[in-house]
Amino acid sequence: xxxxxxxxxxxxxxxxxxxxxxxxxxxxxxxxxxxxxxxxxxxxxxxxxxxxxxxxxxxxxxxxxxxxxxxxxxxxxxxxxxxxxxxxxxxxxxxxxxxxxxxxxxxxxxxxxxxxxxxxxxxxxxxxxxxxxxxxxxxxxxxxxxxxxxxxxxxxxxxxxxxxxxxxxxxxxxxxxxxxxxxxxxxxxxxxxxxxxxxxxxxxxxxxxxxxxxxxxxxxxxxxxxxxxxxxxxxxxxxxxxxxxxxxxxxxxxxxxxxxxxxxxxxxxxxxxxxxxxxxxxxxxxxxxxxxxxxxxxxxxxxxxxxxxxxxxxxxxxxxxxxxxxxxxxxxxxxxxxxxxxxxxxxxxxxxxxxxxxxxxxxxxxxxxxxxxxxxxxxxxxxxxxxxxxxxxxxxxxxxxxxxxxxxxxxxxxxxxxxxxxxxxxxxxxxxxxxxxxxxxxxxxxxxxxxxxxxxxxxxxxxxxxxxxxxxxxxxxxx
Numbered sequence: 001x002x003x004x005x006x007x008x009x010x011x012x013x014x015x016x017x018x019x020x021x022x023x024x025x026x027x028x029x030x031x032x033x034x035x036x037x038x039x040x041x042x043x044x045x046x047x048x049x050x051x052x053x054x055x056x057x058x059x060x061x062x063x064x065x066x067x068x069x070x071x072x073x074x075x076x077x078x079x080x081x082x083x084x085x086x087x088x089x090x091x092x093x094x095x096x097x098x099x100x101x102x103x104x105x106x107x108x109x110x111x112x113x114x115x116x117x118x119x120x121x122x123x124x125x126x127x128x129x130x131x132x133x134x135x136x137x138x139x140x141x142x143x144x145x146x147x148x149x150x151x152x153x154x155x156x157x158x159x160x161x162x163x164x165x166x167x168x169x170x171x172x173x174x175x176x177x178x179x180x181x182x183x184x185x186x187x188x189x190x191x192x193x194x195x196x197x198x199x200x201x202x203x204x205x206x207x208x209x210x211x212x213x214x215x216x217x218x219x220x221x222x223x224x225x226x227x228x229x230x231x232x233x234x235x236x237x238x239x240x241x242x243x244x245x246x247x248x249x250x251x252x253x254x255x256x257x258x259x260x261x262x263x264x265x266x267x268x269x270x271x272x273x274x275x276x277x278x279x280x281x282x283x284x285x286x287x288x289x290x291x292x293x294x295x296x297x298x299x300x301x302x303x304x305x306x307x308x309x310x311x312x313x314x315x316x317x318x319x320x321x322x323x324x325x326x327x328x329x330x331x332x333x334x335x336x337x338x339x340x341x342x343x344x345x346x347x348x349x350x351x352x353x354x355x356x357x358x359x360x361x362x363x364x365x366x367x368x369x370x371x372x373x374x375x376x377x378x379x380x381x382x383x384x385x386x387x388x389x390x391x392x393x394x395x396x397x398x399x400x401x402x403x404x405x406x407x408x409x410x411x412x413x414x415x416x417x418x419x420x421x422x423x424x425x426x427x428x429x430x431x432x433x434x435x436x437x438x439x440x441x442x443x444x445x446x447x448x449x450x451x452x453x454x455x456x457x458x459x460x461x462x463x464x465x466x467x468x469x470x471x472x473x474x475x476x477x478x479x
Contacts, residue, residue, distance in 0.1 A: 107154070234279050
């Protein structure tokens with residue numbers, strides 16, 4: 001055998017990636033990923049693991065259903081995140097596997113001990129044992145007792161965790177453009193972490209080389225949506241802007257920075273700064289994804305306001321709707337997110353101004369929002385509007401009575417007996433067992449049905465106006 005020939009690794013199992021990172025940070029560990037070295041695919045199958053990987057050996061544990069991969073190396077072969085060749089065999093070490101990962105804080109591995117198997121190596125049994133451990137608590141206790149776990153950290157991940165730095169592992173980072181989105185997402189998720197300057201520079205070079213253009217819409221939306229659901233979603237936008245990726249992926253959003261707003265309503269002035277504040281308000285309110293996406297898109301039209309009209313933005317709602325529809329088409333955004341964003345973009349100004357609306361105008365606003373058919377979605381729209389109102393410099397704690405007013409109106413409007421009202425609104429000759437039969441042609445019947453439908457609609461709307469007016473009167477909220 002040649003002295004330069006690769007040496008097979010001794011069999012071992014490692015907990016890797018986010019599980020180790022989060023355990024070291026004292027955060028709850030949700031997903032456990034494992035890497036196995038020195039073992040063949042055939043040995044994994046023999047232990048009962050279920051193969052799920054198409055391009056490289058990834059398996060599901062037959063009992064815990066955790067994901068287990070064989071250690072592998074990746075080499076770039078073409079543009080985009082799919083252009084890789086993969087090497088996996090018993091000679092690939094854990095250090096080799098960690099070298100292909102994106103960030104140093106994700107390139108730490110914890111070696112599992114073989115305590116239950118009495119010397120017999122069994123991947124399946126070791127992972128069953130590991131699945132019973134609260135890793136966050138175990139890591140804290142072990143470090144406190146001076147009983148350091150067996151950590152493999154070839155790229156300084158522990159030091160970067162301590163300094164709260166997001167740093168790429170090697171220059172191979174540039175081979176996968178999805179990593180730009182992942183870094184932005186981690187910045188949003190891990191409060192206080194900053195991206196290393198050399199990593200920002202590397203990401204900027206990737207953008208300039210056109211790597212971001214190779215991303216498929218589904219993957220972009222997957223990462224963006226996860227970033228929106230992070231603790232500080234504004235950081236995702238900040239990181240993407242810093243490397244130029246936001247201008248490529250979301251040019252409609254990127255265009256908001258530098259656009260002024262009236263200082264009496266927006267002490268922060270800059271529309272991009274306002275957007276960041278609104279997103280973080282949505283996170284503070286623990287809002288769902290649809291609300292956060294609506295917050296992202298609510299003011300897009302301000303970037304298209306003619307310069308001579310600035311800093312005012314009359315009619316920006318309708319322009320925002322058109323721009324967000326472009327984003328939704330391009331990224332294949334889920335319908336729930338799209339519909340809520342359209343309502344919020346179009347109507348948030350009217351919701352803010354609802355305190356001066358009488359009952360009839362209030363019902364018309366709510367009808368435009370389809371509030372009586374989709375009350376839960378309307379409540380989401382009100383939360384997005386509240387985040388917009390509070391996402392302004394120094395105004396995060398100000399009250400937002402508009403939400404309470406419109407929720408009272410919603411309850412009042414839903415309380416009417418629409419079935420009875422509809423029955424009473426119908427033409428007497430078209431209802432009941434003794435209805436008079438009229439010989440009408442199809443056109444007359446269709447016209448009659450339309451007129452009846454309009455009567456019912458008007459009657460229900462009028463009843464809702466009366467109910468809302470009464471609710472406002474009782475609460476002392478009459479406009």
